[in-house]
Amino acid sequence: MAENKSEKPVFDPLPSPQEFCLTVPLYEGFRYNKDASNPFFGLEHFKGSLDCYCHGCGRHTVFNRMGEPKYQEHHHRSNYIFVLWFSCSRDRNHQACFIFHSHEGVIQKIGQNPSLADLAIPDLEKYRPVLGDEGFRELTRAVGLASHGVGVGAFVYLRRIFEALIEKARQQAATEQDWDERAFENARMDEKIAMLKQHLPKFLVENRSLYGIMSVGVHTLSEAKCLDAFPVVRVGIELILDEHLERHAREKKIAAATKGISALGAALKEK
Structure with missing residues (x-):
């Protein structure tokens, strides 16, 4: 009798941080290797910028990361929420935020302001x-x-x-x-x-x-x-x-x- 082999887990290529923030719809899940070290470190600790529309300025601008990601008060590595904040390079009072949820090997964006449509x-x-x-x-x-x-x-x-x-x-x-x-x-x-x-x-x-x-x-x-x-x-x-x-x-x-x-x-x- 042929030996049954367990199927190899399937993981999704993660979008770039810019794509995840600006083009990926809410709640679209991406499977990652939860046993790997820092499987989405590039997103969680993204230090780059976003080029998008600023409603405060009424024009396109560059948004820069603000500090480190903010986490929910009590979180576990396999189930937690973190928020990335960005500020307009013209006026730091004009801000954008993106909320991500990691749970059981799936990461998804669960909220953002401004919305994709607004951008x-x-x-x-x-x-x-x-x-x-x-x-x-x-x-x-x-x-x-x-x-x-x-x-x-x-x-x-x-x-x-x-x-x-x-x-x-x-x-x-x-x-x-x-x-x-x-x-x-x-x-x-x-x-x-x-x-x-x-x-x-x-x-x-x-x-x-x-x-x-x-x-x-x-x-x-x-x-x-x-x-x-x-x-x-x-x-x-x-x-x-x-x-x-x-x-x-x-x-x-x-x-x-x-x-x-x-x-x-x-x-x-x-x-």
């Missing part, structure tokens, strides 16, 4: 002109849900944003003489994107599989897998929006230059 949303404000107020609210909801560990719901909002961008392009294409609305309605999403390629950012056209990924996330993937995929999908959406912003900025500059050249030409003719 991320100011960076998203630039997309409001492209998305409109409703679309902007959906984007911030997606980020907020993901920051609280709700992956499927976050994917739903990202997919709604994607669909709204496609609809906006369809409305533009529908003004063209050779537009075939019936063919568009009967097409799959990747075919619709191909039909609208003249009205969509190049990144979206080249990466139209993004919609399928979001749909799989909504209908098939677990919360954990959606959360794992969320950062990549979010970046994809932001790149699409970035192209829209660049196009709008260029169109605005062209319009201003055209108006200025026209005015200058008229002034020279008068002379």
Whole structure:
């Protein structure tokens, strides 16, 4: 009879301290070797800085560690809570804290202030002109849900944003003489994107599989897998929006230059 061998414990690669504080959702657990010496020393005694938004200053800044980690009053090495404090390099009264819990070989972040959404949303404000107020609210909801560990719901909002961008392009294409609305309605999403390629950012056209990924996330993937995929999908959406912003900025500059050249030409003719 074959000898039964006990399975080797599986441990997770721990995020960097910056990632753990600024991007990892609350309550996402990471398994570590509890028999090892100082298994997450790099996090617990992190001496570096965080580059993130400061609500007190109203802008991005560098937050520096404040002193040593603070622990709960009574703690045991296998079950305890510690807090990392950071202060804004511009004003030490502007602070951020992150609370971690270690228990039975699992470490997770169980609290923070400001929240992940509070840190991320100011960076998203630039997309409001492209998305409109409703679309902007959906984007911030997606980020907020993901920051609280709700992956499927976050994917739903990202997919709604994607669909709204496609609809906006369809409305533009529908003004063209050779537009075939019936063919568009009967097409799959990747075919619709191909039909609208003249009205969509190049990144979206080249990466139209993004919609399928979001749909799989909504209908098939677990919360954990959606959360794992969320950062990549979010970046994809932001790149699409970035192209829209660049196009709008260029169109605005062209319009201003055209108006200025026209005015200058008229002034020279008068002379």
